[in-house]
Amino acid sequence: MPAGASGSTMVIKGGRVVDATGDRTADVVVADGVIVAVGPDLSGDRTLDASGCVVAPGLVDLHSHLRQPGQEEAETIETGARAAALGGYTCILAMPNTVPAVDHAGIVREVLELGRAVPCDVLTSGAITVGRAGEQLAPLGEMAALGVRFFTDDGAGVADARLMRRAMEYAGGLVHEGRGVVLAQHCEDPVLASGGHMHEGVWSSKLGIPGQPAEAEELMVMRDLALARLTGTRVHFQHLSTAGSVAMVAAAREAGLPITCEVTTHHFTLTDAACASYDPVFKVNPPLRTDADVAAVRQALADGSIDCIATDHAPHTQEAKEAAFDEAPPGMLGLETALALTLTELDLPLAEALALLSWRPAEVLGVEATHGGPVAPGRPANLVVIDPDRRWVVDPAASASRSRNTPYAGRELEGKVRHTILHGEPVVIDGEAQR
């Protein structure tokens, strides 16, 4: 029986509550999945200790590959959700590049059904084009009617500019429960990037690994900014990785275009120099970039021109990654390390770091009524309790993911999730998944 159910109360005691409204020391009482009281010296039928910890709205990830249906040996919605809960997430958005792709109502229903009884809220994005093949518009309206708010061909960009224009125009007319939808783009010019397995530059030249230039990403960013201007449709830029991309997007926001963007943890913590090991665990798309790009991404995070930090959690089996660098699939795990990397690597005030990981992505996704909102009575109890001083070492074998492809093995990080509360139920207690 989940704690907090049917009238019993649970108090999260002794923590410092941090949300979009501020920062105060308070206990939080939860009952029936809802926060019922926030204040000093509260008690409940059950107590979760939060002394020395931060109590915050649960994290929200805009970019998780959960691999189900089709690649269950790498991840399932359940294992991905468990990894998410351990990482402090209470809501994650599944990417549509499953097998088959999430490109029609039937698959949307399947993913939502599989996500119903897992330890994290799972929403799904839908593909923009049928089979993510970039040739024919997928039934966006049919998927939107089931609650899909995010559409992307992630894993690839929509290369055809006319098709992308039509998708934006069409999506502009879709409204579900009073909200519009968002088109999100994995920006990569497929012809210019073709054959590239890492960032093209000093390291690719030295290592003899075929590269893809930063401009392959930037060209599509540039094009989609133009299309956003043409259509007026909201566009979300996924996993921006180059200095040029973040500068263009920041300038376009200044100019008032209706756009949002995310960066991943690996694009502000790792560079293409990591590929010198030839370990495909460092292969990812967009690829790890240069020191200058990492510095630009960090600067953009600090100055507020990035909306969200996303994980691009991309599990792959050991077998798949035990291949030659240019034969291995791109992608790395992220759900269990994103918070700690953000706290360890970025010199941001805690509230700003949490804004990037929780309330801003919740707003972009349109789930702010349920996730990422203030820790206040009446709000759904989707919370994370973080021990900000706890040091720990990343151990791939300890991951709840079915896969092990974290590039941070052995890295010491500061800040760890202690408890995660999903709709009032503590799904993670003292760093242990409860189900």
Next chain:
Amino acid sequence: MAAPHQHLLSIADLDVDDLDQLLRLTDAFAEVSRRQIPKVPALRGKNVVWLFYEDSTRTRLSFEQAAKRLSADTMTFSVSSSSVKKGESLRDTVLTIEAMGVDAIVVRHGSAGVPWQVARWLDDRVSVVNAGDGWHEHPTQALLDCYTIREHRGQVAGLRIGIVGDIKHSRVARSDVLAFTALGAEVTLVAPPTLLPPNLDGWPVRVSHDLDSVLGDLDVVYLLRMQRERMTEHLVPSLREYTTRYGLTQRRVGALRDDAIVMHPGPMNRGVEISAEVADLPRSVIIDQVRNGVAVRMAVLYLLLGSGVDRVLGAAPLDADALLAAPLPEPAVEPEIEGAMQ
């Protein structure tokens, strides 16, 4: 010796002394190769496996010949890269081979970095020799190139070497640049910008897009193979235009210094990067490169696997002088070979 070597993965792992010692040891094996019975029992009982994921005739035969002359046993694990797609991971293949009992794995793969991965998966229990990885490196080619240059020009230091052609996709060029410059040569890369690596920051080389302007200064013209598929990648307009601008034609040879030599890693495209007549000139030392390849690979295998220098360049620093001073084991005289000679 900077550090002990168990593998030969990259020229970058060798310092000048290592290179020098390897070349001097090669002299000893070149001598063995000239004997009536060019075979010594140095690696008797050692097992070397060829793990070739990419077609290679000359490199594999050269290694095979080197191993045989050292009396090593050899096995071939020849796989097309399509077998990767049949399911067995590269790592599983490597562990399978190791389980059969091998002392060294000589690996060639179309993807850069595979020899490093193989060494890592074997946890350094078996010596790994890089016989060419993607566009990255081909260290034994660079060693035999240095040996050949030394044979014809006395030493590599101080020479002006032009590497001409498709540098971008060339593992030979990457290893040669490292080896030639480490030994003190001045290297100029000569190619259209499309055939150069996208970023040459940190490369100790000069770059020219105009072969004619550098030819007269070169001691060594090193030509690379021009592959036909580069046309479909829009890297050069046509083979004809490539030959016009970068081919070593009879006319261009006239601009060379008298003592300049011409090299090519093979296989040659006669009529493309090198004209047929030029390939057959006395200054073209291409056949010497092939011959020296065997002796260089003997030296490499001996250093990695030979008794006495356990794990090479391994446990103790290599003392090339002691190695060379010590008599090589007597040639194994096998009766059937004797018989065949009569």
